[in-house]
Amino acid sequence: MKSEELIKILKMVERRIITAEQAQQLIKTIEQSYESINGQTYRYLNININQFEETESLMTFRIPVSLASSVLKIEVVKQELLKYADIDYDQLLLFIEKKALGDFVNILTQTEKTRIWIE
Numbered sequence: 001m002k003s004e005e006l007i008k009i010l011k012m013v014e015r016r017i018i019t020a021e022q023a024q025q026l027i028k029t030i031e032q033s034y035e036s037i038n039g040q041t042y043r044y045l046n047i048n049i050n051q052f053e054e055t056e057s058l059m060t061f062r063i064p065v066s067l068a069s070s071v072l073k074i075e076v077v078k079q080e081l082l083k084y085a086d087i088d089y090d091q092l093l094l095f096i097e098k099k100a101l102g103d104f105v106n107i108l109t110q111t112e113k114t115r116i117w118i119e
Contacts, residue, residue, distance in 0.1 A: 005030060008060065018076050026074075029067055042066065043099055043118050049084045051112045058084045058112075065118055068096045085114050092116065 009026055012018045018026070045068040047061035059080065063071055071077055072093065082089060087105055095104045095118070104116040 005062075017080055022074065022076060026071065029071060030063070043101070045096060045116075045118055047081065047085075047116050049112065049114045053111070065096060065099050069093055072096070085116070087114075087116070 006027070009018075009023050013020055013023045043065040044062050045065050047059055048057060049059040050057050072081065078089065081087075085105070092104060099118065101118055104118070105114060106117070107114045
């Protein structure tokens with residue numbers, strides 16, 4: 001696991017976005033995904049939500065597509081995503097299931113930028 005990923009998970013715990021137990025499960029899931037990657041190229045789901053007046057992203061997420069549906073079905077992750085992004089959650093899951101490449105949503109307003117994509 002990369003240290004940046006661990007820091008992001010710990011910040012989610014600090015902000016009470018997820019519990020310590022949920023963080024532990026997320027870390028375990030990410031570590032298992034690295035074990036299965038050995039030498040192969042995988043697609044990743046990326047989520048980046050920024051408000052321009054904030055110094056940190058509201059949500060930054062990068063996870064192998066093969067794990068994305070499972071992680072996004074964790075209720076607290078789903079709630080946080082829907083809190084910051086006005087998206088059709090079921091369509092996002094379908095987008096992930098089909099492993100489509102490119103943007104699911106890319107919205108730029110005067111106050112925020114939301115981008116969800118698979119690469």
